[in-house]
Amino acid sequence: MVASSIAREQDLVKLSRNRRPRRGTRRIGIHTSSAGGVHNAAERAWRLGCNTFQIFSSSPRQWAPYELGRPQCDEMKRLREYYDLKPLVIHTNYLVNLASTTPVFLRKSVEAFRGEVERALALCADYLVLHPGSFRGADREAGLLQTAAAIATATQGLDLAKGHLTILIENTAGAEFSLGGSFEQVAEVLDRLRGVVPIAACIDTCHTHVAGYDIVSETGMRRTLDHLDATVGLKNVRVWHCNDAKAARGSKLDRHQHIGQGSIGREPFRRLLNDPRLAHAAFIAETPIDVPGDDSRNVTALRNLLKQSRRPT
Numbered sequence: 516m517v518a519s520s521i522a523r524e525q526d527l528v529k530l531s532r533n534r535r536p537r538r539g540t541r542r543i544g545i546h547t548s549s550a551g552g553v554h555n556a557a558e559r560a561w562r563l564g565c566n567t568f569q570i571f572s573s574s575p576r577q578w579a580p581y582e583l584g585r586p587q588c589d590e591m592k593r594l595r596e597y598y599d600l601k602p603l604v605i606h607t608n609y610l611v612n613l614a615s616t617t618p619v620f621l622r623k624s625v626e627a628f629r630g631e632v633e634r635a636l637a638l639c640a641d642y643l644v645l646h647p648g649s650f651r652g653a654d655r656e657a658g659l660l661q662t663a664a665a666i667a668t669a670t671q672g673l674d675l676a677k678g679h680l681t682i683l684i685e686n687t688a689g690a691e692f693s694l695g696g697s698f699e700q701v702a703e704v705l706d707r708l709r710g711v712v713p714i715a716a717c718i719d720t721c722h723t724h725v726a727g728y729d730i731v732s733e734t735g736m737r738r739t740l741d742h743l744d745a746t747v748g749l750k751n752v753r754v755w756h757c758n759d760a761k762a763a764r765g766s767k768l769d770r771h772q773h774i775g776q777g778s779i780g781r782e783p784f785r786r787l788l789n790d791p792r793l794a795h796a797a798f799i800a801e802t803p804i805d806v807p808g809d810d811s812r813n814v815t816a817l818r819n820l821l822k823q824s825r826r827p828t
Contacts, residue, residue: 542567544814546799553583564814566600567604569754578623592638606644611631611645613665631643643682644717645683667711675712688725691767701746702747725760728742753796754796756801759780761778788820800817
């Protein structure tokens with residue numbers, strides 16, 4: 516029994532070394548299930564071929580918080596170090612709306628977001644992704660102001676910098692009352708929070724495409740990235756959500772599709788993954804799992820689009 520356990524451990528070490536990314540390559544991963552405990556997501560991510568990953572730290576559609584035990588946090592940290600999985604990205608609960616005009620809903624959102632921050636710190640996560648919210652019942656400018664103020668309120672007394680945690684504001688598909696449908700709106704939230712909390716951006720390819728930006732043509736991609744650089748700043752985009760789109764450009768419909776099988780196509784992802792200006796960022800898919808193995812296939816699709824570094828390891 517002991518001999519077989521040692522042999523398995525040696526095999527895992529050997530596999531881990533083989534899967535360890537070369538210096539200079541991109542960090543590629545996928546949103547991974549945390550069923551059975553958040554620490555299990557690290558094992559799943561590694562087996563899918565990831566060197567970074569994203570999780571929910573609690574149920575994405577329930578207010579009730581998930582209580583993280585210290586053993587889970589310690590095991591997550593151990594597995595991430597063992598498999599060289601970085602950064603760890605946590606996506607905020609979908610119910611959270613820090614731009615809400617309903618006092619009770621806003622209070623619940625602030626409390627829930629504070630819980631997200633506390634769990635992210637406990638898990639030693641690098642990034643916490645947040646949709647900026649919906650301003651129904653107000654106006655867009657008031658919504659952006661309230662989202663920034665609510666983030667400041669929710670994080671009061673928590674030392675995110677000491678925990679090496681950065682909040683990422685994600686762009687959205689641009690539906691009627693949603694905030695973040697333009698790069699300018701993302702940049703405004705970032706500008707309001709500089710010096711208050713560690714803050715940066717997450718850009719979703721599907722959201723960008725259906726919001727109306729051209730990332731499909733080579734010229735369009737260049738112009739869109741230049742626009743993003745002039746507003747948010749490419750250096751401030753720490754995570755790219757790599758999702759193809761089921762809907763057409765400008766449709767405002769947030770429907771994710773498998774890499775290369777939607778209205779974006781494969782080549783835009785190739786350009787993103789190999790753009791030297793984005794070498795600092797993590798690329799994480801949030802693609803559907805329609806049949807078993809789709810998650811692995813989407814990670815492989817992104818990896819196959821990446822030009823491998825020729826620098827020595």
